[in-house]
Amino acid sequence: GESVGLHLPTLSVQEGDNSIINCAYSNSASDYFIWYKQESGKGPQFIIDIRSNMDKRQGQRVTVLLNKTVKHLSLQIAATQPGDSAVYFCAGGASGAGSYQLTFGKGTKLSVIP
Amino acid sequence: NAGVTQTPKFRILKIGQSMTLQCTQDMNHNYMYWYRQDPGMGLKLIYYSVGAGITDKGEVPNGYNVSRSTTEDFPLRLELAAPSQTSVYFCASTEFDTQYFGPGTRLTVL
Secondary structure, eight states: OOOOOEEEEEEEETSSSSSSEEEEEETTTTTTTEEEEEESSSSOOOEEETTTTOEEEEOSSEEEEETTTTTTEEEEESSGGGGGEEEEEEEEOGGGGGGOOOOOOOEEEEEEEO | OEEEEOOOOOOOOOOOEEEEEEEEEOOSSSSSEEEEOOOOEEEEEEEEEEETTTTEEEOOOTEEEEEEOOOOOOOESSHHHHHHHHHGEEEEEEEESSOOEOOOOOEOOO
């Protein structure tokens, strides 16, 4: 079955630096991936997604890179701000499954040092 | 749109008690999901629904039940609460792939 996991459980970065959060997946049938941000005491919030026919997608200050060859994706946050401090989850799904289920990794806690 | 709403926000149960966690979405999404999140862990799928009247088990369904009588509502029922069900519960909905989450219910079973 699918497993989605993160390489690092915690990440500390200086304010203004760029952050990179990594994620690996095992299910070759996964064809879309989503990054979520979860602040303390809140539900996961959508950040950005990417489909398997793309290898890069950019949003506001965030970029997701997908490497299907090694089943790896990453989230890059530019000019990290204190408000970016949160737990970040990657999730993967297979659109052919018909139920749009997602499998989540454990998360990486990002701490921004002012 | 309010999105996905959940009630209650917090609840403490005694072992053996029962309760229903409420979830409502106003986006007319067909797909709805219940997850639990244990400390320091990712989200595990309990049950999901692909439309009114249709539900199915996820990864960790034991000890829970669901129903889906309307598109908007997807309640989660705990019949005999156990300490192992202490967790934060999230409801989510989607129309295609990106799931949108409610704020969660923090449940403690003592």
